[in-house]
Amino acid sequence: MKSLFVLSIIIIFLFFNFTSAIAFDYAPEIGDIAPKFHLEGINKSLKSKKVWDLEELKGKWVVLYFYPKDFTAGCTLEAKGFSELKNDFLKYNAEIIGISADNQDSHESFCSEKAINYTLLSDPNGIISAKYGSWIPPFSDRNTFLISPQGEIKYRWISVLPLNHAKEVLNVLKKNI
Secondary structure: OHHHHHHHHHHHHHHOOOHHHHHHHHOOOOOOEOOOOEEEEEOOOOOOOOEEEHHHHOOOEEEEEEOOOOOOHHHHHHHHHHHHOHHHHHHOOEEEEEEEOOOHHHHHHHHHHHOOOOEEEEOOOOHHHHHOOOEEOOEEOOOEEEEOOOOEEEEEEOOOOOOOHHHHHHHHHHHHO
């Protein structure tokens, strides 16, 4: 009987992928220090810059959002929402950074074709996405984190809907200042 139970457990773990079911258990909580990142990316305004690091952003608010894929309908809607409000975010000393598994070439095309005016970073293996509980292989899940100038998670949105999300984030930022 005991061996049948053990065999059943082994079969369940072999045939079912539990990583996506527990991904959010690893998302940083409000009040936690934001996990560091060091990633390659693109920003049309900073053409010579190739690598971004969270440490470089100390002293600024950071809107760090994860999204599944460049050029998809939801991701385009979310990205354009942040682009349209970029100047409003800048008034509150906030930088917007998007992270997905897409490579820099895809990000560059996405920024050019969709007029995205902020930084997009590449996390092809999901290492940073996983640190933020945002990795469901092979894509990043749609999660957003508001990081204080001291590097602390002040607010988080898990599995967000892209419509009006940028406005929602801006409203929370205004309340935290």
